[in-house]
Structure formats: C-alpha cells, structure tokens
Amino acid sequence: MRNGKIEHMTLEQIMGDRFGRYSKSIIQERALPDIRDGLKPVQRRILFAMNKDGNTYDKGFRKSAKSVGNVMGNFHPHGDSSIYEALVRLSQDWKLREPLIEMHGNNGSMDGDPPAAMRYTEARLSKIAGLMLQDIDKDTVEMALNFDDTEKEPTVLPARIPNLLVNGATGISAGYATEIPTHNLSEVLDALIYLIKHPTASLDKLMEFIPGPDFPTGGIIQGIDGIRKAYQTGRGRVVVRAKTEIETLRGGRQQINVTEIPYEVNKAQLVKRINDLRLAKKVEGIAEARDETDRSGLRIAIELKRGANANGILNYLLKNTDLQINYNFNMVAIDDQRPMRVGLKRILTSYLEFQKEIIRRRTQYNLTKAQQRLHIVEGLIKALSILDKVIKTIRASKNRKDAKENLVKEYNFTPEQAEAIVTLQLYRLTNTDVTELEKEQEQLNSRINEYQLILTNENELAKVLTKEIRAIKKEFGNPRRTKIENHVEKLEIDTKVTVANEDVVVLVSHAGYIKRSSIRSFKASEAEENGLREDDYPLLIQQTNTLSHLFMFTNLGHIIYRPIHEIADARWKDTGEHISQTIGLADNEEIIKAMIFDKLDQPGTIIMGTSDGQVKQTAFNDYKPGSRYKSHASVAIKLRDNAQVVNVDYYEPTNENCSLLTISRQGYAVRYDVADVPVTGIRTAGVRAINLKDDDQVADQILVKDGQDIAVITQRGAFKEMPVDEIEVGARARRGELVLRRLKSHPHEIADFLAYDPDYQGAFEAITNRPAFQDIMATDHHLSSIKSNGTFVIDTDTQGEPVKLRLKQTNILTEEPVSQS
Structure with missing residues (x-):
C-alpha cells in the first residue's frame, strides 16, 4: 500500500525492487570502502564518535564498551558485536599496516583467538588516526543527519593519510567483493608527491615509488607481472610466501625457522597443518613443528630428522601449506556513490583531488x-x-x-x-x-x-x-616489511621428501590385480601364497622401493602408470586392488607387460610388437605420465583393425649385441637390428617387422643377445630349445625362415617363446589357457635344430593349450629380477 492505495505487483517485481534497495544499502553503507578515506561506514563512525568524545591518543584509555555504546546509540543502529569486531580490527597490527586504534587488553591474535569482551578492553584513537580526523571541525567534509536526525555525522573523513592503500580493505557485498592489500605509507606518500608535480605520470613510473603491497606481517611477494596487472586493472594475482631460513643444529641436524608468514594466515592452523602432514606421513623428515613466538617476534621452528632434505621439505611445505598462498587483488571501492574496480593511479588521483x-x-x-x-x-x-x-x-x-x-x-x-x-x-x-x-x-x-x-x-x-x-x-614513515621478488619461483617437489624410502615387493597379476607388500610380510609367507585366484597368475613379482615407478602395458595399446608408493599397501597373502577400481579398461583388454623403473628420466626406448606384424620404437620420455594418470590410461601405440600388442620391451643403446626377434604363429622368424626400427612418437603405428601370410599373425617379439638360447612352446604342448644364432640377423619386413617342421596334419604353431642365457639352470613355466601351470626344467632338454618341433611336455587334453612361457623365479630377494631395467 502506498499513499493509501493498494498496489498490485507480481512477486518478481516486489523481490527485484526490495533486493535492489537492499543491495544498494549494503554496497554503499556497509561492505565497501570509500575511495577517498578508505573506510567503511562503521569504521568511519567509530573514529568520528571516539574523536568527538575526546578519546584521542593524548588522553587516557577508555572502556571499549563505552565507545561501542556511543557509536551504536548515536550513529550506527546495528549490533554491538559487529561494531566491536570492527573496532578491534582497527587495532590489530597484523591486519592493518598502520592501526588506527590503540587497545589495552586482549585484542585477539594471529592464531585466530577472539578478543576479550568489550567490558574488559580499553581503547583510544592512535596518533596517526588523528590525521584521519584532522580539520574535521573546519567544514572540510559534508555532514549528514544521523539515523534519528538528532546529530550530524560526516559522509567521509578528511583522511590526511591515503588510508585505502595504506591499510587496505576486505569485504563482501551483494554482487561485489573487495580485496585491497596494505601498502607502505612512505612509498604511497612519495608517489603522491610525484603525481602532484606530474599528473600524467605512467603506471610504471608510479611503481618505482610503490613496487607492490607491504603487509604488516612481512613475508615475500613473488610476481611483479601480477602486481602490475592489478595496479593496471584492479585485478591480479601474486604469490605470498613466508620468510624462512635453514639453521644447522648440534649433531648435524637442521631446522627450518619461519619468522614471517603470509598476510591473514592463521598461525596456529598453519602449525597444526604441518604437524598433521608429519603424522599422516605425507612428508618424511620432520621431527616436530613448534610455535616459538614470544615478545621478541614470530617464530615457527620445524625441526628435521638427521639426514633430512631441508630444501626439499621446505618446498613441499610451501606447496602444501599456507607457508605460501596466492593473494588475489580485487580493488573495488565506492567512487562517486558507485562501486568501481580501480587501479593504482585512479586511487591516487582520486585521493589527491x-x-x-x-x-x-x-x-x-x-x-x-x-x-x-x-x-x-x-x-x-x-x-x-x-x-x-x-x-x-x-x-x-x-x-x-x-x-x-x-x-x-x-x-x-x-x-x-x-x-x-x-x-x-x-x-x-x-x-x-x-x-x-x-x-x-x-x-x-x-x-x-x-x-x-x-x-x-x-x-x-x-x-x-x-x-x-x-x-x-x-x-x-617507516621502512618496508615485505620483500618483493620479480618472478614466481616454481616449486619442484622431490619424491624422496614425500615418500619414505622403503624396500617393498610389488606384484602385478594377469587378471589386473596390483599390490605392494613389505619385505617382512613377503618373507613371512610362502611365495605361492600371493592371494591371487586359482585362475590368475603374476606377470611381475619384483623387489623394489617406494621411490620407483611402475608401468603397465595392455594388449590394446594403453599404458598405465603408478608410482610405487601410491600402490595400495597389502599383506602378501592379500589379493590387492584391481586396476579397474581407478581406471576403466575394455572388456577384452588385459595387462600383458609390467616394468619397474628407478626414475622417470630414462635414456632408452620402449619397443612394442603387434599381432599384425608391426614394430614400434618410442623414446621412454614420451611416456612420462600426465596429471590424469590416476584415472586414465594413456595411448601407447596406434593399432590397426583387430591388432593387439604382443609384447613390450625397454631398450637402451648401450645394450650390446642386441637384436629384435619376431616369430609368427606358423613359425616364421625374422631377426633384425634394433637400429632398423625408427624412433617415432606415441600416436604412431610403427613400421613393418615381418611380412605375414594372410592367415598368420605374430606370436611374440623379444629382444635377444648374441649367444643366447631360445625356448619355444607350441599350441600342441611341444617344447624345444635352440640357439638364437641359428637365426641370422637380416633386414626386417621379410617373410623370415621357419623354426618349425611343417606338418600336413595338425601342424604345430608357436604359442610363445623367450630368450635365456645358456648357463641358466632353473625352470621354465608354461601356462595354459585353463590356466594350468607346468614346470619345465632347462637341464631336462637339449638344444634342438631350428627345424625341430621339440618334445611334448604338456597334455593339452587334460591341461589345456599353452599360451605363455616364462622363466620361473625362485627367490626374488636374492636373484636379479627379470624385469629390472
């Protein structure tokens, strides 16, 4: 109803109108500072009321409750707690570069402790606050009636210091927020003096006087480009990090001392976070983190264990705690009754006017x-x-x-x-x-x-x-506290800092289960008690350490990466985690090869062979994992229709007398130099390794050395050994020579083969498609001719057809691991 008449309005109109009024009120009258005096209305009213009451720096302190009551009763009809909070913030020397109020009693702390109740604390204006109110009695500013029209209050203070820049501002209103950092008073005044004489001064020239923010808590600002962008547009981002030093203690141990922390970081929560990382074993080498702050100044002591990497731990803490933060400029202020995002020169020019x-x-x-x-x-x-x-x-x-x-x-x-x-x-x-x-x-x-x-x-x-x-x-004027560095330092985290260097045993199974177990758990169990299902078997069992890296290759040309320390730690008797819990694989996709490397920076190449006769060589460094490795498999090779990867090997040029051996199912073998295979990128299909018949496909492809022997198993269960040197090194992409004797009826086909040193005295393990496992002793068989079909060792009717042949490890803790690069 308006003027006695009922108005018909939709809910949308009413809500829009009322919210518009509300937004205007909180933007202009609550949350954003004025560009001229840098104060929000509640702050302005606090200073004016205390000054009017004679509560100045040259007189005694008075109870904060009295000042809050005066403000609330005469100028600011809001809750006393919000007024007291604003008053307390004006006194906190870790929030304001030049505090405008002096306070006796507990006014909070950097640990986030609340101040004492206002009935206990005492306050008065600081000396510099007198400059904010200087000459206010000489008709220097407009005065307006207060909320009940009984008194007049200033719409802005004379502000003889550039308070908006010096003490900064932070606030959130409807649709607007502001984040203006604190600055050094002397630097801002120097810039103002220059701007008076040179009104057309460039931003770069002004930044010679004001190189960047100056926080009351000190610290180090990195990123001059971010500062310049913020001063140009009102928005920008810089990195603020703590000031630290590494001290050597008695006994050779080291300690990281933090003497300045980033602006508005809660010190108690920072110390707790460091200790939480230590207790959760996210970072290795920290013995204790203590808050040693006293009257002489801030100090956080991070005591390290003997032999710890101090710089590595510091980098980790900078990246994972509030020892380093991103500070985002958003310089919004009320300029001529409107919220405006303003740059440095606009603020200085408006203040001068x-x-x-x-x-x-x-x-x-x-x-x-x-x-x-x-x-x-x-x-x-x-x-x-x-x-x-x-x-x-x-x-x-x-x-x-x-x-x-x-x-x-x-x-x-x-x-x-x-x-x-x-x-x-x-x-x-x-x-x-x-x-x-x-x-x-x-x-x-x-x-x-x-x-x-x-x-x-x-x-x-x-x-x-x-x-x-x-x-x-x-x-x-006083000296700058915050150091400014031109560039943001990139933090490199050494894995040795975040992971305990521990020897473990890693298992990768044919069915896709992976796990790592402690040496103790492995020794306490029989090797066969590996927790796998009866129809599953290990592709890799290897002793390594938590700083190493596991690469798994699938038959469909994908590569899966896991740092060893990220593999679920399980007892040796447990099954472990299945790869599908984190990475989705196709229904017919399976892991065919797993390899462990000590480091990601390897000089060699990855060589892959495919069932359709292709071979591909790619630099290992091209397979370095991306940021999504935890949930996505990467493409390792571009496969043609229905082709699959049959084997993967790691090769270094220092491997002398090495060649590649590709043998087809029908027994055609091609042996050629590794150098004949060009090094290509990831998303390539490779080159022709063997010229296959239309009804043939590759059984396997392996790296072999001169003087080695080859063990072959056929689909009919026949096994034979022969010297690799009987297959001559020639050009790739040939049909090759037969290593089987062709039979007209039910001919043998190569199921799998491998190379081994002639002095090998252990056993081979043949795995069938059921699966069944059959040990074949190397000493039970003699070298056969290249045309021989070998001797039968597996009854395919009862055990199934052989699909895999491998060297059987007896004790991985003493023998050289097969898959070690």
Whole structure:
C-alpha cells in the first residue's frame, strides 16, 4: 500500500525492487570502502564518535564498551558485536599496516583467538588516526543527519593519510567483493608527491615509488607481472610466501625457522597443518613443528630428522601449506556513490583531488574566520582612536542594545564591531593593547592574502599539499616489511621428501590385480601364497622401493602408470586392488607387460610388437605420465583393425649385441637390428617387422643377445630349445625362415617363446589357457635344430593349450629380477 492505495505487483517485481534497495544499502553503507578515506561506514563512525568524545591518543584509555555504546546509540543502529569486531580490527597490527586504534587488553591474535569482551578492553584513537580526523571541525567534509536526525555525522573523513592503500580493505557485498592489500605509507606518500608535480605520470613510473603491497606481517611477494596487472586493472594475482631460513643444529641436524608468514594466515592452523602432514606421513623428515613466538617476534621452528632434505621439505611445505598462498587483488571501492574496480593511479588521483578539496574548504573556512576577526580588530582600533567619544556615547545610552545602536548610528560601526566594543574590558584600553591590535591586524591581512592565494592559485595549493604530505612522511614513515621478488619461483617437489624410502615387493597379476607388500610380510609367507585366484597368475613379482615407478602395458595399446608408493599397501597373502577400481579398461583388454623403473628420466626406448606384424620404437620420455594418470590410461601405440600388442620391451643403446626377434604363429622368424626400427612418437603405428601370410599373425617379439638360447612352446604342448644364432640377423619386413617342421596334419604353431642365457639352470613355466601351470626344467632338454618341433611336455587334453612361457623365479630377494631395467 502506498499513499493509501493498494498496489498490485507480481512477486518478481516486489523481490527485484526490495533486493535492489537492499543491495544498494549494503554496497554503499556497509561492505565497501570509500575511495577517498578508505573506510567503511562503521569504521568511519567509530573514529568520528571516539574523536568527538575526546578519546584521542593524548588522553587516557577508555572502556571499549563505552565507545561501542556511543557509536551504536548515536550513529550506527546495528549490533554491538559487529561494531566491536570492527573496532578491534582497527587495532590489530597484523591486519592493518598502520592501526588506527590503540587497545589495552586482549585484542585477539594471529592464531585466530577472539578478543576479550568489550567490558574488559580499553581503547583510544592512535596518533596517526588523528590525521584521519584532522580539520574535521573546519567544514572540510559534508555532514549528514544521523539515523534519528538528532546529530550530524560526516559522509567521509578528511583522511590526511591515503588510508585505502595504506591499510587496505576486505569485504563482501551483494554482487561485489573487495580485496585491497596494505601498502607502505612512505612509498604511497612519495608517489603522491610525484603525481602532484606530474599528473600524467605512467603506471610504471608510479611503481618505482610503490613496487607492490607491504603487509604488516612481512613475508615475500613473488610476481611483479601480477602486481602490475592489478595496479593496471584492479585485478591480479601474486604469490605470498613466508620468510624462512635453514639453521644447522648440534649433531648435524637442521631446522627450518619461519619468522614471517603470509598476510591473514592463521598461525596456529598453519602449525597444526604441518604437524598433521608429519603424522599422516605425507612428508618424511620432520621431527616436530613448534610455535616459538614470544615478545621478541614470530617464530615457527620445524625441526628435521638427521639426514633430512631441508630444501626439499621446505618446498613441499610451501606447496602444501599456507607457508605460501596466492593473494588475489580485487580493488573495488565506492567512487562517486558507485562501486568501481580501480587501479593504482585512479586511487591516487582520486585521493589527491579529495585532499585538494579538503584544503580548499579548510582554507575557505580559515579565510572567513580571519576576515571576521579582521573586521572586529579594525573596529576596535577605530574605537580606540576616538575612545573619549565612544565612552561618552556609551554612557549616554540607556542600555547595551541602545549603546550598540548609537555606535552604529553615530560612528558607522557595524553591528559586529559595536558588539565587540561594548563587550570590551576596561584593561584593554591601554596604549599597549592598541599596538597589539595593530600587530594582529597586520598578521590577519597577511594570512588573508595567503588564503586567497591558495584559493586562486593551483600551484600554491599544490605546494601546501606537498608540504603537508612531507611532514606526515617525516613523522609517520617507516621502512618496508615485505620483500618483493620479480618472478614466481616454481616449486619442484622431490619424491624422496614425500615418500619414505622403503624396500617393498610389488606384484602385478594377469587378471589386473596390483599390490605392494613389505619385505617382512613377503618373507613371512610362502611365495605361492600371493592371494591371487586359482585362475590368475603374476606377470611381475619384483623387489623394489617406494621411490620407483611402475608401468603397465595392455594388449590394446594403453599404458598405465603408478608410482610405487601410491600402490595400495597389502599383506602378501592379500589379493590387492584391481586396476579397474581407478581406471576403466575394455572388456577384452588385459595387462600383458609390467616394468619397474628407478626414475622417470630414462635414456632408452620402449619397443612394442603387434599381432599384425608391426614394430614400434618410442623414446621412454614420451611416456612420462600426465596429471590424469590416476584415472586414465594413456595411448601407447596406434593399432590397426583387430591388432593387439604382443609384447613390450625397454631398450637402451648401450645394450650390446642386441637384436629384435619376431616369430609368427606358423613359425616364421625374422631377426633384425634394433637400429632398423625408427624412433617415432606415441600416436604412431610403427613400421613393418615381418611380412605375414594372410592367415598368420605374430606370436611374440623379444629382444635377444648374441649367444643366447631360445625356448619355444607350441599350441600342441611341444617344447624345444635352440640357439638364437641359428637365426641370422637380416633386414626386417621379410617373410623370415621357419623354426618349425611343417606338418600336413595338425601342424604345430608357436604359442610363445623367450630368450635365456645358456648357463641358466632353473625352470621354465608354461601356462595354459585353463590356466594350468607346468614346470619345465632347462637341464631336462637339449638344444634342438631350428627345424625341430621339440618334445611334448604338456597334455593339452587334460591341461589345456599353452599360451605363455616364462622363466620361473625362485627367490626374488636374492636373484636379479627379470624385469629390472
């Protein structure tokens, strides 16, 4: 209802209208600072009320509750807790670069501790806060009625210091937020002085005076480009890190000492976070983190274990704790009643214009006062020159009012002069007093000329402003606390810092189960008690350490990476985790090869062979894992239709007398030099290794050395051994020579083969498609000719057809691991 009439409005209209009013209110009257004095309304009202109450730096402290009550009762009709919180923040020297309030008692801490209740604490304005209110009684700022129209309050403070930059601001309103960092007072004042003389100064020139923020907590800012962008546009990001040093203790141990932390970081939570990382074993080498802060200053001691990598641990903590943070500039302020995102020059220019207006208004006020006083002084001098007549006139008058009227009428005095004459005390009627009045007249005339010059001459006004700024710098200037570095240092985290160097046994199974077990758990169990299902078997069992890296290759040309320390730790008797828990594989996809490497920076290449006769060689470094390795398999090779990867090998050029051997299912073998295979990228299909018949495919491809022997198993269960040297090294992409004797009926086909050293005395293990496992002793068989089909060792009717042949390990803790690169 408005003016007695009912208005019909939709809910959308009502909500839009009301929220618009609410938004305007909190933007202008609560959450954002004014670009001129850098204060929010509650802060402005606190300072004004305390100043009006005489609660200044040169007088005693008063209870905070009294100041809060004055503010709430006269200017700010909101909750006392919000007013007290604002008052406390103005006193916190770790939040403000130049605190505007001094406080006795507990005003909180960097640990996030709350302040004492306002009935316990005492407060007063700081000395520098006096500059924020200086000349407020000289009509320098607009005054407005308070909420109940009983008093007047300033719409802005004179702010003789550039408070918006010096003390910064933070706040969130409707649709707007602000984050302005603190700056060094001396630097900002120097920039203002330069800008007065050079109004067209560039941002780069201004940044010679103000290189960046200066936080009350010190620290180190990295990223000059981010600062420049923020000063240009109002938005930007920099890195703020703690100031640290590494100290050597007795006994050769080291300690990281933190003496300055990033702005607005909670110190207690920071120490807790460091200790939580230590207890969770996310980082190795920290013995203890202690808060040793005392009256002499902030100090966090991070004591390290003997032999710990101090720089590596520091880098880890910088990256994973608030010892290093990103600070985002968002410099929004109320400029001419509107929220604006402003850059450095806009803030400085607006402040200078405001200060010039303050000086003009103050000068006009002083001029008016001086002219009024001069008028009175001139009247008194005139009266003293005709004193006898004046006295006679006054004595002849009926009363005070009549005396004033007579003086105006008979001697042309103004009413103001007449008032001064009739109130003149008798002792002033001396000759000395006339001299003093004439001297005062001269001084007033001089001052009036000076005021008028300031008001009419911009250069004189600039001189006054410059002089006052220099005086402020001389009294309140102090050195910079925050160090600025041009570039953001990239943090490299050494895995040895985050992972305990521990020897473990790793298992990867044919069905896709992976696990790592401690040496102790492995030794306490039989090797066969590996927790796998009866139809599953290991592709890799190897002793390694937690700093190593596991690569698994699938038959469909994918590569899966896992750092050893990220593999689930399980007892040797447990099954472990299945790879599908983190990475989705196709229904017909399986792991065919697993290899462990000590480091990711390997000089060699990965060689792959495919069932359709292709071979591909790619630099190992091309397979370095990306950021999504935990949930995605990477492409290792581009496969043609229905082709699959049959084997994967790691090769280094230092491997002497090495060649590649590719044998097809029908027994055609091609042996060729590794150098004949070009090194290509990841998403390539490779080159032709063997010229297959239409109905043939590759059984396997392996690296062989001169002088080695080859063990072959056929699909019919026949096994044979033969020298690799009987297959000559030639060109790739040939049909090759037969290593089987062809039979017209039910011919043998190569199921799998491997190379081994002639002095090998162990066993081979043949695995069938059921699966069944059959040991074949190397010493039970003699070398056969290249055309031989070998001897039968497996009954395919009862055990199934052989699909895999491998060397059987007896004790991986003493023997050289087969898959070790």
